[in-house]
Amino acid sequence: MGDSAKKTVRIGDTTLRDGEQTAGVVFSAKEKVAIARALDAMGVHELECGIPAMGAEERASIRALVNLGLNARLITWNRALIPDIEASLSCGVGAVDLSLSVSDIMIENKINKSRDWVKEQLKRSLGFAKDHGLYVCVGGEDASRADLGFLSELMGIAHGLGADRFRFCDTLGILDPFAMYEKVATLTAAVPGLEIEVHTHNDLGLATANALAGIRGGATYISTTVNGLGERAGNAALEEVVMALKVACGIDVGVDTRKLSAVSRLVGKASNRDVPAWKAVVGERVFSHESGLHTDGVLKNPANYEGFPPEAVGLTRYIVAGKHSGTNGIVESYRQIGIEVSRDEAQSLMATVRATAQRLKRPLGAEELANLYRRLLGSDTCRLSAA
Numbered sequence: 001m002g003d004s005a006k007k008t009v010r011i012g013d014t015t016l017r018d019g020e021q022t023a024g025v026v027f028s029a030k031e032k033v034a035i036a037r038a039l040d041a042m043g044v045h046e047l048e049c050g051i052p053a054m055g056a057e058e059r060a061s062i063r064a065l066v067n068l069g070l071n072a073r074l075i076t077w078n079r080a081l082i083p084d085i086e087a088s089l090s091c092g093v094g095a096v097d098l099s100l101s102v103s104d105i106m107i108e109n110k111i112n113k114s115r116d117w118v119k120e121q122l123k124r125s126l127g128f129a130k131d132h133g134l135y136v137c138v139g140g141e142d143a144s145r146a147d148l149g150f151l152s153e154l155m156g157i158a159h160g161l162g163a164d165r166f167r168f169c170d171t172l173g174i175l176d177p178f179a180m181y182e183k184v185a186t187l188t189a190a191v192p193g194l195e196i197e198v199h200t201h202n203d204l205g206l207a208t209a210n211a212l213a214g215i216r217g218g219a220t221y222i223s224t225t226v227n228g229l230g231e232r233a234g235n236a237a238l239e240e241v242v243m244a245l246k247v248a249c250g251i252d253v254g255v256d257t258r259k260l261s262a263v264s265r266l267v268g269k270a271s272n273r274d275v276p277a278w279k280a281v282v283g284e285r286v287f288s289h290e291s292g293l294h295t296d297g298v299l300k301n302p303a304n305y306e307g308f309p310p311e312a313v314g315l316t317r318y319i320v321a322g323k324h325s326g327t328n329g330i331v332e333s334y335r336q337i338g339i340e341v342s343r344d345e346a347q348s349l350m351a352t353v354r355a356t357a358q359r360l361k362r363p364l365g366a367e368e369l370a371n372l373y374r375r376l377l378g379s380d381t382c383r384l385s386a387a
């Protein structure tokens with residue numbers, strides 16, 4: 001990503017707000033504390049931690065987070081309405097996101113207002129928030145479908161009134177990375193003094209790509225959720241964004257990546273949404289190798305088939321014996337269960353290993369491999385190592 005290695009990129013994680021908006025997901029106050037602590041401990045810069053306007057219970061859970069004294073900045077989500085901001089102030093947070101629908105389709109068909117109303121409401125709510133000493137992110141809901149001239153105008157007003165950043169939302173997840181890049185680059189050039197955050201949804205599976213494109217376009221913040229939770233198909237996943245920035249773009253955001261899989265499990269459990277074994281970056285089996293040529297390559301040097309090592313994200317490498325195994329992989333699978341086999345012996349075992357995997361529709365476990373060895377190659381005492 002060119003000179004982007006020098007760039008400072010910050011993560012604003014919204015697992016506790018947009019993540020919890022996943023239809024059917026509810027975090028208990030205790031789970032919110034555990035998730036916030038985990039994200040803070042790994043170095044996430046900002047946590048969007050709830051919506052005070054929702055009511056007393058939500059406000060109590062936000063106050064509990066404020067009382068933790070985390071390093072991460074806590075920010076709440078608000079409509080750009082004074083009562084919403086007052087509710088946030090009552091929670092003791094020092095930062096608010098003030099959201100306004102900014103596309104004509106939503107201005108006309110959702111909030112039933114006009115562009116002028118949006119501008120006035122921005123001035124009113126931002127002025128109120130700034131008078132109360134708050135850090136303010138102005139949230140542009142549906143910015144990806146909004147008129148760029150109007151967005152520039154809003155950003156100019158926001159900047160003039162002391163907003164700290166603007167959140168460019170691809171609310172419906174309909175952009176491609178090229179369009180995202182161009183839109184963010186245009187806005188960065190139009191209002192250079194105002195930082196931009198990109199909030200990307202995954203309806204087309206492009207949330208992470210779009211977030212990276214936003215950074216290339218000049219954004220400095222990325223909105224993420226653990227496991228990509230969030231409305232409909234979810235948001236850009238924290239683990240994908242952090243690792244993609246690091247591995248593909250050479251940008252280290254200062255998050256301890258070794259904790260990514262643990263936080264993924266924590267949020268998977270709290271959200272009652274299992275993390276698929278093949279989930280990019282944190283899936284339990286994304287460092288499993290079975291295919292003969294891959295296994296051979298990994299055994300010679302893991303870098304042959306791994307873009308980053310499993311330890312980098314707190315995971316483990318597995319070599320498994322299955323339908324696609326080759327000789328070296330089978331030797332290794334037996335070595336792992338304490339049985340030394342030669343290449344010739346592995347070759348003689350291969351057809352049965354494959355046929356068994358084909359029949360069972362899965363790789364063979366330790367016991368099955370040992371039984372096969374005994375059945376095909378001899379006694380159970382032969383060449384068993386200490387393991």
Ligand SMILES: CC(=O)SCCNC(=O)CCNC(=O)[C@H](O)C(C)(C)COP(=O)(O)OP(=O)(O)OC[C@H]1O[C@@H](n2cnc3c(N)ncnc32)[C@H](O)[C@@H]1OP(=O)(O)O
Pocket residue numbers: 018021051053054077079080081099100101110111112141171231
């Ligand atoms: C894209 C996003 O993710 S935005 C975040 C969305 N999150 C949520 O909705 C979760 C929590 N929401 C809630 O608890 C409730 O919806 C509340 C407390 C925010 C509002 O509750 P209610 O007062 O009962 O309103 P309700 O949900 O029925 O409708 C929303 C109202 O807010 C208005 N509204 C929506 N967005 C905005 C905005 N950015 N600024 C001002 N008003 C807005 C709508 O026009 C509608 O007003 P209307 O009733 O006059 O037509």
Ligand SMILES: O=C(O)CCC(=O)C(=O)O
Pocket residue numbers: 018097098099100138139140141142167169170171172199201
């Ligand atoms: O307006 C905001 O700050 C965020 C709203 C949101 O979650 C979205 O547009 O997807």
